[in-house]
Amino acid sequence: MAIESSKGLLKERGVRLTRQRQILLELIDKTGEHLDAERLFQMAKEKDPKLNRVTVYRTLKMLKAGGLVDELDLMHYGGDQHYYETRLKQEHAHVICLRCGKVEEFFGEPLQRLRKQIESHFGFQVLLARTEVGGYCAHCQTLRAREVEELRLLTVAAGKPAAARAPSKRTRRS
Numbered sequence: 093m094a095i096e097s098s099k100g101l102l103k104e105r106g107v108r109l110t111r112q113r114q115i116l117l118e119l120i121d122k123t124g125e126h127l128d129a130e131r132l133f134q135m136a137k138e139k140d141p142k143l144n145r146v147t148v149y150r151t152l153k154m155l156k157a158g159g160l161v162d163e164l165d166l167m168h169y170g171g172d173q174h175y176y177e178t179r180l181k182q183e184h185a186h187v188i189c190l191r192c193g194k195v196e197e198f199f200g201e202p203l204q205r206l207r208k209q210i211e212s213h214f215g216f217q218v219l220l221a222r223t224e225v226g227g228y229c230a231h232c233q234t235l236r237a238r239e240v241e242e243l244r245l246l247t248v249a250a251g252k253p254a255a256a257r258a259p260s261k262r263t264r265r266s
């Protein structure tokens with residue numbers, strides 16, 4: 093269904109849906125994931141071995157310019173990589189774990205409210221809003237707490253007389 097409306101949009105804008113455009117659009121629409129150009133290239137090549145990297149990158153640029161896909165950097169968690177997702181999804185915020193790179197999507201009414209507030213505050217016409225929130229997921233918070241504690245114990249073991257501190261299994265002497 094999403095693909096059908098993408099096609100409709102393209103037609104409206106007078107953009108021809110070439111085979112490579114169709115392949116990429118379908119991949120992006122269907123997975124619903126945030127895939128980088130290289131990953132998309134690999135997936136597209138499985139469908140059409142004749143596709144080359146340059147064509148894929150150029151096509152992504154075209155789809156972005158045509159307002160069909162959105163390009164994200166996801167807080168540069170993966171370095172300079174950019175990620176692509178369909179613009180047909182309802183607007184959402186990306187919640188990115190800066191430790192494991194997990195990306196969650198927050199769809200919520202507060203986002204619409206923020207848009208309206210910005211519009212009325214600045215007399216601005218919002219066309220596109222991109223919200224990214226970085227932090228630690230629940231799992232990584234637990235791991236981090238453990239790491240911090242281990243580091244503290246190591247520091248204690250290395251620097252201070254151990255007798256002054258609570259004994260610990262991890263206390264090491266070198």
Ligand SMILES: [Zn+2]
Pocket residue numbers: 189190191192193194228229230231232
């Ligand atoms: Zn995480």
Ligand SMILES: [Zn+2]
Pocket residue numbers: 126177184186197
């Ligand atoms: Zn998303």
